[in-house]
Amino acid sequence: MNKFDITVVGGGISGLLISCLLVARGYHVCLLESGSRLGGYLQNITKDQIPYGAHHIAIPDRGFIDQLFQHINIKISSELIPADDITIFHNGKRYDLSFKLDDLRKQLTLYFPNEEVQINKFINYVRSFAQALAADNKEDIKSIFMDTVFKSFEQFLKTYFQDTKLIGVLSAIGPSYADVYLEDSAFSYLSLFATYGGGTYYFKDYGESLIKSLREYMDNSNSIIRYKFKANKICKPDNEYHIYNDDGQQIITDHIVIACYPVDLLQTLPQTNVRQQKLLEKIYEMKIGSSAWRFYYRIPQKLFNNEYIYHYNEYRSPCLDGKTPNFIISTMDKSKGQINLMATVVCRYISEDQIQNIILPHLHAEIKSLLLVEDKNIELAVSIGRSNREVVTSNKNGSVFGWVRDAKGNLISNMIKSIPTVWEGVYVVGHWSSTFGIYGSILTVIDTLDKIDKKREC
Template identity: 25%
Template sequence: MNDRYDVIVIGGGFAGLMSSCILSKNGQKVLLIEKQKSVGGMSQMIHFHGEEYFMGAHHIAGICKNSQVGDLFESLGLPLEEYFEEVKIMHIIIKDKIYDVPLKLDELERYVEEQFPEEKNSKVFFEKLAKYKEHFILGNDKGLLEMFMETSSISYLDFLRKYFTDTTLMELLTMLGPGYGGVGINSSAFNNLSLLVSYGIGSGYIKGSNTVLLDKFLDIIKKNGSEVHTSCECVDLIVENEKVTGVVCEENSQRKIYRCHNVLFASYPFSILKPYIEQKRLYQKISKFNYGPSVVRLVGTLDENSPYKQGDFAYMGNNSYDCLEKSLFFKNDIEELPVCMLYFRNNGETNTTKFMFTFLIKGRDIILKDKVLLLIKQALPTLYNSIQDSYVIQGSAYKAITCAEYGSVFGWERSTYAIMNTNSFSPQITPIEGCYIAGNWSTDFGIYGAVRTANKASNAILSNTEKEKR
C-alpha cells in the first residue's frame, strides 16, 4: 500500500480508541487496527437472552472537572455531564451491615471524622492522600514516582496501621482500596493507594451503555480523516535502521503491509517485539510480566421485590482486613462467599433490576454457576430469593468478542518490578525509534489507566513529531 500513515495504533480497546481520537484530532493520519470483529476490548457490552450487560468496566475512576482525564474528554467534545453519571457512594457489606461510604476524598475525610472521632491521626492520613491526589489529577509523573518511592516498600495494611487503630475503619478503607481493585492487602501500599486516590478524585458511570461512548470514539476518528480496520491482526513490524517504518497484518485472510512513521501498541506487544529487542533490556522487562487476576461475572435480573435497586456494593462478609488476602479469590471448593463487587441498575419501566457480581480468580479456573448461587443463598438470602435469571460470563464468553480470554480487566500483575518498568513512567519503547505503548499496565488500571496512558503516549508522539519538523 502506497499511503503512509503518521501513526498506526495496534489494539482497539479503550486505550487504542482514545489514542486514535487524540492523535487524529491533532492532525495525525491514523490507522487503528483491531484483531477482533468489533472495537472496545474489555469495555464492550455483552448480550445474554435479549439483555445487555457490562463485560468489563462499567465506570471510570479519576474523572472530574479540571483534571487531566476530565479535561481530555472535554477536549474531544465529550462533556462529562452528558456521558457520565457521578458515582458518589460505595455500599460496603461487612458482617450483615451496610456502610454507605463516600468515594470522594474530601467527603470520605468528613465521614471518617464523624463516624470514627477517636481516630486522631485521620487528618494526617488525608493530608497525605491529598498530596497524592494532586499527582493523579495533573498526571504528574515526577510526583507519582515520589509516591512510589514512599509507599512501595510497605504493605497497605502496615500503611493503614501507621494512622488508625479501629478495625472497622481499616476494613472499610480496605474495600475502597484492594477490595475494589483486586489487589491483596499485604501487597504494596502504592498499588492500593493508587486505587483509593483515583476513585477519590471522582468516578462516573458511563450513561446508558458503553456502546454509546465507543460509537462516539469511532465517529471522532473517522471525521478527522483517520481509519479503523477490524478483523485485522498485526503479525510483524517493519524496522529499518532501528526505526519502525510499517507493520505487517493479516486482514481478511490476506497479508497486507501498511507503512507509517510511528506505531503505538495499545495491546500486549511481547510476541511482536521479541525478535527486535531480544538482546535489549526491554525484552527482559516485558517477558517478566504475568497476567493479573482474571474476572468472572455472574449477571442476570432481579424481580421487583429485590431490596437492591441501584449502585455499587462491595461484599466483605465475615472477612476482616487481615484475612482479606485469603478471601480474595473464588474457588469451587470454598465454603463462604468471598470478597466480591456487586453492581445493580434498576429499569424504571419494568421495575426489574440488572445485577452483576464480580469475582476474582487465578489463572484459568472455571467457576460453577450452581456453586456461586449456593454461596449467595447462604450469605445474602434476600437477594438470592429475588433472582429471576442468571448467567456466568467467563473464559469462552470473553474470548468470543475480545482478545482478553480470561477477562483480566486489571491488566498485568502489579509487582514492584512491573511498576518500575512500564509506561507508567515512560511511553516509549526506546530500542526502536517511533515505537510507543499505552494501556492498563501496573499502576494504571481499567479505563482510567487506558485513558491516562493513551494521553501520555499520544502527547509523546505529537511532541516528537513537532521536534522532527524543526
C-alpha cells in the same frame, strides 16, 4: 499499499481515543482491531446492554476530561451518572461510605472516632497523590511510588491505624476494585483511592454511545479502521515500521501506538542493542492479572446504593483455600427495570466447576439473605467469565486488571514508559502505570500525545 503517519494497534477505549485525538491533530491514522467490533471492555452484550466491564469508572477531574474530549466534539460529562456511594459489610456490621475523599473522611470519623487524627493523615496523604496525578507532577508521583511500592497495602494501613475493624473496612475496597491482594503493592491500593476519591460514575449506557461517537469521528476522517487484523509481528527493514498479521498482510507506518496487551508484540521489535534486550527481558517477566467473573441478576427490588461490598474475611470459599476475594453487588438499574444488580467475584484461579458448584449457590444464598429476595425472584440473566472476555480483547486469559500489581509488577509497568526512548516511534498506551482504570488509560494517552507532538516539532 497505504502508508500511515501513525498506526494504533487495539481498538479499546485507549486505542480508539488516541486515534481520534491524533486525527484531530492532522495525522493520517490507521487503527487495527483484532476483532469485529471496537470498544474492548466497553463493549456491551445482549439486548439488555450488559457490559463486559468498566461499568463503574473513576474520573477525578470532569473539567479536564471534558476539555480533552472537546478536541473531538464530544461532551463526555453528559454521558456520566454520579455513583460515589458504597456500602461495606464487614464482621456483621454495615458501613455506608462514599468514595469521595471529603465525605469519606467524615464518615470514617463517625464510625471510628478514636482514629480521627490518623484518618485525617491518611486522607491527606491520598489527596496529595491525587493532586500529583492531576498536575502530572512526576517528581511527587515518583516519590509516592518509591514510598509505597515495596509495602503491601496491609502493611501500609497498619502504619496509620491500630483499629483492626477500620483496617478491615478499608481493606475491603482494595481487593474488590483493583485486584489488590494482601501481599500486593500499596501503590496499587493508593492509586485506587486517589482516582476514585475524586469522583466515580456509571456511563448512561455503559459506554455504548461514547464508543459510537468515537467510531463515527474516525469514519468521518480520512483515516482507516482495519477490523480482524491481529498484529503479531513488527519489523523495521528501513526507516519505516511494518506491522504484519497472521495472513502476512502488512501495514507500513512511521509510528506505532500499542493499545492492547503489549508484551507479545513488543517481543517482536527489532533488538539491535543491549538496552533493548534488557528492557524486553524485564517486561516479559510481567505476570498476568486475574479475570473477574461477573453475574447479572434480575430481581424485583429497587436498589439505592451504587455498590455493596462483602468483605472476603467473612465469605471464604473452601474450594479456593480461603483465598476468594470480596464480591460486589452493584446497582444496575435500567429504566425498564430489566437488570437490577450485578455481582462480581474476582479470582486469580477459578474453574467452571467451582463457579457452578460453589460460587453461584453462594451468591444466590447471599442475595436472598442480604437483600431479602425470595428464591423464585432471583434470576441469573448472564454470566461473563474469562472465555467471554477473550473474545472481545487481546488481554491474555481475559484479564481485567492487566498485570499482577505487586512491587515487581508495578516497577515493570513503569518501564513501559521508557519504550519510546529505546525504540524511536513506538509507544504504549492503556497500561495504567500512573493510576487505575479509564483515568489511568487516559493519562497514558495524554502523555503519548505530548511525546508525539514534541517529536513532530523537532
